[in-house]
Amino acid sequence: MVYGSKIDVMKSGNSESIHAVAELELVRAKSAIEQFIYSCSHTMRGPLKSISGLVYLLKNAENSKEVDRGYCLHSIEQTVEKLESVLNGLEQFLTTLSMDITSQSIDVTEFIEDIISEFQDTISENNIRIEVGVKQSVRLYTDRARFRAILSHLISNAIVFQDSGKEAKQITISVKIDLTNCTVKVKDNGIGIPADIKSNIFQLFYRGSDKSRGAGVGLYVAKEALDKMGGTISFRSKPRVGSSFTFTIPNLSV
Secondary structure (H helix, E strand, C coil), X not given: CCCCCHHHHHHHCCHHXXXXXXXXXXXXXXXXXXXXXXXHHHHHHHHHXXXXXXXXXXXXXXXXCCCCHHHHHHHXXXXXXXXXXXXXXXXXXXXHHHCXXXXXXXXXXXXXXXXXXHCHHHHHHCCEEEEEEEEECCCEEECHHHXXXXXXXXXXXXXXXXXXXXXXXXXXXXXXXCCCEEEEEEEECCCCCCHHHHHHCCCCCCCCCCCCCCCCCHHHHHHHHHHHHCCEEEEEEECCCEEEEEEEEECCCC
16 A cells, blocks of 8 residues: 555545554654664674773772873763763754654744853863854744754754864854744855765764764754654755854744
């Protein structure tokens, strides 16, 4: 049997078709969760073994000059951050799949500043300049958790995929809010995305670079959240020049 789009099926009023679509959605969600749990398990096992090995090394070489304790502790810290990234991805993934859409009033400027503060150490360490511009004629009402997940992943990617060879590292976040929509653009001058992987970046578990952290779910979560919110996302990117991601969501103020 061939099914049409979800909207067409829902409009048809056919209860059997609606039930079939619901079953397909459940199967899809179950499969995605199973794959994600497997990926998380695989992704976390390596870092946990690394931490265990480093702790063993530190415990058994307390007086050895051959062991760089500072390096070991720094490696443990970085590994813990990676594990935290995986767990954050899991939480956002499950939230995107399971929770109903809600609507809350959001102060976008404060919202963005709060997200940026989470990456402040990396931003300072790499001397990244971030500019934020917000133009709005009305307040934004949207799903707070999903809006945060989308912004966090895009801002995080713009930070992680900076070009270390460039002296001036720049990220620009532009927001425009009106009565019907909110449009956000996150632009960087980082390493960019090669043409041969552009079609894969929104796929679940896809990791297109050795700079990638976590389980490779960030852009997938963002895309899924936008689909549930009735939003859209597009991007432009050129290797060694940079990338810009633009997404639009409905303003639920009415």
